[in-house]
Amino acid sequence: MPDIAYLGPPGTFTEQATRTLTEGFDAALVPYDTVPLALAAVRSGDVLAAGVPVENSVEGAVPATMDALVTGEPLVAVGEAMLPVRFDVLARPGTELDKIGTVASHPHALAQVRGWLEANLPGADAIATKSTAAAAAAVRAGEFDAAISAPVALEHYPELDRLVEGVADVPDALTRFALVRRPGVLPDPTGADRTSVAAVITDEVGALSELLSELSLRGINLSRIESRPTKDRLGEYRFFLDFDGHVADARVGDALTALRRRCSEVRFLGSYPKADRSPASVRPSASEQAFQESAQWLEDVRAGRLA
Numbered sequence: 001m002p003d004i005a006y007l008g009p010p011g012t013f014t015e016q017a018t019r020t021l022t023e024g025f026d027a028a029l030v031p032y033d034t035v036p037l038a039l040a041a042v043r044s045g046d047v048l049a050a051g052v053p054v055e056n057s058v059e060g061a062v063p064a065t066m067d068a069l070v071t072g073e074p075l076v077a078v079g080e081a082m083l084p085v086r087f088d089v090l091a092r093p094g095t096e097l098d099k100i101g102t103v104a105s106h107p108h109a110l111a112q113v114r115g116w117l118e119a120n121l122p123g124a125d126a127i128a129t130k131s132t133a134a135a136a137a138a139v140r141a142g143e144f145d146a147a148i149s150a151p152v153a154l155e156h157y158p159e160l161d162r163l164v165e166g167v168a169d170v171p172d173a174l175t176r177f178a179l180v181r182r183p184g185v186l187p188d189p190t191g192a193d194r195t196s197v198a199a200v201i202t203d204e205v206g207a208l209s210e211l212l213s214e215l216s217l218r219g220i221n222l223s224r225i226e227s228r229p230t231k232d233r234l235g236e237y238r239f240f241l242d243f244d245g246h247v248a249d250a251r252v253g254d255a256l257t258a259l260r261r262r263c264s265e266v267r268f269l270g271s272y273p274k275a276d277r278s279p280a281s282v283r284p285s286a287s288e289q290a291f292q293e294s295a296q297w298l299e300d301v302r303a304g305r306l307a
């Protein structure tokens with residue numbers, strides 16, 4: 001039975017998402033302390049794949065995931081899952097809300113309950129931990145007074161009490177997770193796919209807008225663009241792009257070759273079915289048929305079959 005890594009310990013949102021992503025697949029889930037460690041285990045072949053958090057509708061990208069995806073041997077996403085994210089406040093029995101001096105959680109979780117903390121625990125110090133479940137474990141060990149955790153964490157830390165349920169500054173926040181593997185066989189196109197790439201653009205006038213035009217000219221809908229410093233030079237950025245379509249689709253393949261020509265670096269980060277299964281809307285000029293017919297036309301012209 002293959003092992004699948006996830007950001008642990010047990011009871012994280014990522015564990016839940018990884019279970020969803022591996023449903024029907026006979027795999028053993030193995031917790032890792034950090035996203036880079038989980039991805040290193042995929043790269044070394046210790047595990048087959050890893051479930052990692054990618055982005056949140058309130059806080060944006062998870063920087064540790066972005067950075068770990070583009071350093072080291074290539075990895076590709078083969079699936080994505082969306083989870084609604086609400087939090088419980090967990091503490092040791094007998095803890096009173098107004099006596100909480102330290103509250104711990106993953107930085108993304110702390111950011112998503114900032115307003116609630118200011119209103120309800122104004123005197124408490126917020127402490128970042130490696131995950132929401134790591135915070136629950138630390139509270140159980142007596143290191144902090146309270147943890148902002150996933151509701152499922154209570155099953156794993158039954159010694160704790162739920163002081164408050166369903167905390168979230170933005171009630172309908174969603175987090176997107178990916179199942180990441182070493183490159184190999186790509187998931188088949190479904191008509192409702194997403195492709196992810198990371199591209200470093202050259203330092204030239206209009207470089208970013210021209211890169212985006214390569215997508216829009218081919219009727220490709222961009223669903224995310226985010227930049228991170230390359231860490232090589234101040235002012236040099238790597239753009240993380242997510243867009244509708246599969247690398248096997250003609251319009252996407254055509255756009256990717258254009259990106260490859262324009263950018264100093266392009267890393268393919270996967271084509272996989274979208275979690276919401278919403279089909280891509282493809283304008284007639286960007287359809288498979290239009291690409292095939294135009295390629296055939298060019299071949300005919302080059303072969304002297306058409307004037």
Ligand SMILES: O=C(O)C(=O)Cc1ccccc1
Pocket residue numbers: 007011012013014015053056085106108109130131132133150175
């Ligand atoms: O710490 C966790 O439980 C995670 O899976 C990372 C995370 C943190 C906050 C919101 C979504 C995912």
